[in-house]
Amino acid sequence: MPGHVLELPVRWSHLDKAGTIYFPKYFEWFDLAAEEMFRTMGLDWPTLFVRENILGLPIVEATARFILPLFYNDVIRIVTTVGEIRTRAFRLDHQVYRGAELTAKGYVVRIWVQDPKGPQGKMAAAPLPAHIVRALEAYKA
């Protein structure tokens, strides 16, 4: 099972003055990859958040290693798999490829948070529902 694949070209707005990727972009790409993976599961963010009455899938950890530089016009493939499913959290692993080269990799851990009562109420992680666990398991590496 190869995981979810998101293809993206490197464009002008991704580059800083030195001609390298402004590195927070990679985390924007990881976030978009997660969003697209859930969309292919039939669970786009707004649908998911309303249906499950959750505040979102807050990120508690994010990390990336940058192995090879990217250049303008490179087309990258972000391959996303589910690395771990815990009771109240899950980890998505992202690998960035240019052709066969692995150029970067990272992961993002998200928690399942019920919508709190007040506008700034304490956010508490809740157990992942069984149907979400099942949907995520299809993307385990």
Place this chain on the structure above:
Amino acid sequence: MPGHVLELPVRWSHLDKAGTIYFPKYFEWFDLAAEEMFRTMGLDWPTLFVRENILGLPIVEATARFILPLFYNDVIRIVTTVGEIRTRAFRLDHQVYRGAELTAKGYVVRIWVQDPKGPQGKMAAAPLPAHIVRALEAYKA
């Protein structure tokens, strides 16, 4: 030695539809904190890159843990220290505080890269010059 401090308010453009910080923003803040720390050392990015004939300070690793959510109007302090100085790389540690609360922390590893000959030449990490090492040591935790 408390490290370099960058103070920032949480504003509308930092929030996503769920009212939480769009997490790549934290990495933008870490990047700005590094830039400001070097500025206080008299080495703003363009000056540094031209004077040292380097292509930049490419990031090879970036990571963050998010401990407490931030809200609109929160004023955060990003405290940056030098966590490690290697021969060809250094690690900046960033801690995000709201008042006395640690709300997030992370680190970014950067390498010293000589400007390559060609436009897409191989980037090779070079040893950090002694005066850069000395300047960084002043920010060691």
Place this chain on the structure above:
Amino acid sequence: MPGHVLELPVRWSHLDKAGTIYFPKYFEWFDLAAEEMFRTMGLDWPTLFVRENILGLPIVEATARFILPLFYNDVIRIVTTVGEIRTRAFRLDHQVYRGAELTAKGYVVRIWVQDPKGPQGKMAAAPLPAHIVRALEAYKA
């Protein structure tokens, strides 16, 4: 009455590969200037939107003219005045200065929109409340 002033430095993340400002940044600055002007009126966005039961202040028109290029380390002042108050809309005029030089100018027209019933209900502009008109008049050029 000089209008509301927001001061900002030009930083690395504002620059594209050509070393010029990525022009959508100016509109981010205009948006932040409007947000800060309302904050000084005691009406930060979340407070305003909840108190007045509005969906926001949707933008119906935005324009900018770029007169002089900006460079790294330039400190700019965005001077914001209220250019026009209509029944259901108002126009904010933004002027960008570097020292005494006018480097850019533009305006943004926003409408007053009541929170619609449904999630994708029709948004209809409503008359600006009298106390909002009074607050805006203090910033007329």
Place this chain on the structure above:
Amino acid sequence: MPGHVLELPVRWSHLDKAGTIYFPKYFEWFDLAAEEMFRTMGLDWPTLFVRENILGLPIVEATARFILPLFYNDVIRIVTTVGEIRTRAFRLDHQVYRGAELTAKGYVVRIWVQDPKGPQGKMAAAPLPAHIVRALEAYKA
């Protein structure tokens, strides 16, 4: 002649807390549409800038009118045509459609600027080369 078409989906990162598009995003989309139009002409930005020895295509004016709100999952088509070709500048007109609905429109005026000698040299607009004029004329509305 329908102009250049760029298709984009509305995603989570485009939305602000009110669920509306953060309006500077439209200008990012206009900029990307221009970049893609030049790519289809065989002139991607880096190739164009190096081959023609220009600093870029600095923007001197940008404007947009927002007619209908966009929502998550909307797929938009940005139709770009050349509105005017002057001696040293050209105007790109952008229309944003959701299906048959025109949801926004705007234009961006860019100038042709020779690479100045010094790092912060005066930028002076130069006449558009004949082959660039010819390439742009194919996109006139």
